Amino acid sequence: MNQSQDCPQQQATSGKVCFVQSYAKINLTLDVLGKRADGYHELATIMQTIDLYDTLCFTTTNEDRISMSCNRTELSNDNNLVVRAAQALRQKLGLRQGLTIELNKRVPVAAGLGGGSSNAAATLLALQRWWQLPVSMQELWEIAASLGSDVPFFLTGGLALCEGRGERITPLAAHWPAAMRWLLLVKPAIGVSTATVFRNLTSSDYTNGAWSRAIEVALQTQSGLQASDLYNSLERGVLAQYPEVAQARQEMLDAGAPYVRLSGSGPTLFSTFATLTEAAPVQQALHTQGYEVYLTRAINPANNDITYF
Numbered sequence: 001m002n003q004s005q006d007c008p009q010q011q012a013t014s015g016k017v018c019f020v021q022s023y024a025k026i027n028l029t030l031d032v033l034g035k036r037a038d039g040y041h042e043l044a045t046i047m048q049t050i051d052l053y054d055t056l057c058f059t060t061t062n063e064d065r066i067s068m069s070c071n072r073t074e075l076s077n078d079n080n081l082v083v084r085a086a087q088a089l090r091q092k093l094g095l096r097q098g099l100t101i102e103l104n105k106r107v108p109v110a111a112g113l114g115g116g117s118s119n120a121a122a123t124l125l126a127l128q129r130w131w132q133l134p135v136s137m138q139e140l141w142e143i144a145a146s147l148g149s150d151v152p153f154f155l156t157g158g159l160a161l162c163e164g165r166g167e168r169i170t171p172l173a174a175h176w177p178a179a180m181r182w183l184l185l186v187k188p189a190i191g192v193s194t195a196t197v198f199r200n201l202t203s204s205d206y207t208n209g210a211w212s213r214a215i216e217v218a219l220q221t222q223s224g225l226q227a228s229d230l231y232n233s234l235e236r237g238v239l240a241q242y243p244e245v246a247q248a249r250q251e252m253l254d255a256g257a258p259y260v261r262l263s264g265s266g267p268t269l270f271s272t273f274a275t276l277t278e279a280a281p282v283q284q285a286l287h288t289q290g291y292e293v294y295l296t297r298a299i300n301p302a303n304n305d306i307t308y309f
């Protein structure tokens, strides 16, 4: 990675700089248990951090404001989750320190990979550590949960069971199966609104959480996780509503993927492989058909010390 390429504005300033990576996730399971009175859905989902990341570069300024820029210019505005995260922290602590944030997106946007949520959590953690702020993990969690259901997961990352509307996190220790070492992600050329996907659920899509419970047990035992344990309650509706996603799924299967699952609210699909030799033909076939394709791995990013499963 070339840090100066990711921080072009840093070259033109004498402010102090902090540079972090912000990793995406996939959902190994996603059980939707039902609809709640507040309009959200009750979930049990097992999420895993993957080695696909955006970069964030923070520079201190003398102005009492936050400004941000992004290589995806449509995201360069004050509604961006990185600005909202930094503002929430500044407000909570009454800080006046100015900040410029440069966000370099590599993770596809509105893709079911949690990119914006990860950016928000990475901002909270970076500022807490860099500025040595007197804010506890519980307080960071509260800010994270106020920003979005997926944001608290990214404060710890790795492998975790996420419950409630997604904000109640239980980290899991795992025996990651060698048979699933390589994760092939395929993104159809559409963005999907998470709210629309949840709105289109029917009660027949609800489960009792058994898929997530079963995978939790499988991951913690030597018997291990298998591809057939993966499940997503949102998948039926997304495949029915978005023909582009159904077509991409079929093309992955035709190219030799043993099975295909949706990540989050999609449209990104993934399949797992034991070896690069098995993954490569599927990767090549989908790339040739014009899809965005990412070959990645499960990681545990704890303490900035990346461990590959």
Ligand SMILES: C[C@](O)(CO)[C@H](O)COP(=O)(O)OP(=O)(O)OC[C@H]1O[C@@H](n2ccc(N)nc2=O)[C@H](O)[C@@H]1O
Pocket: 027, 030, 039, 040, 041, 042, 043, 045, 112, 114, 117, 147, 148, 149, 150, 151, 164, 165, 166, 194, 195, 196, 198, 199, 264, 265
């Ligand atoms: C689909 C997942 O990515 C799975 O990891 C998450 O549940 C979505 O997390 P997120 O993007 O952080 O979601 P939020 O920003 O909190 O919510 C976006 C919208 O999705 C719907 N939503 C989200 C989470 C949830 N448990 N129930 C919902 O019904 C709501 O309509 C909400 O307005």
Ligand SMILES: Nc1ncnc2c1ncn2[C@@H]1O[C@H](COP(=O)(O)OP(=O)(O)OP(=O)(O)O)[C@@H](O)[C@H]1O
Pocket: 075, 079, 080, 081, 082, 103, 108, 109, 110, 111, 112, 113, 114, 115, 116, 117, 119, 120, 150, 194, 264, 265, 266
């Ligand atoms: N830093 C950011 N990165 C990406 N999108 C952002 C960001 N800040 C705000 N957004 C808005 O959030 C929307 C969802 O983006 P994101 O990439 O996080 O979706 P996602 O991968 O589907 O997330 P999730 O899996 O958590 O539902 C985008 O359409 C965009 O308008």
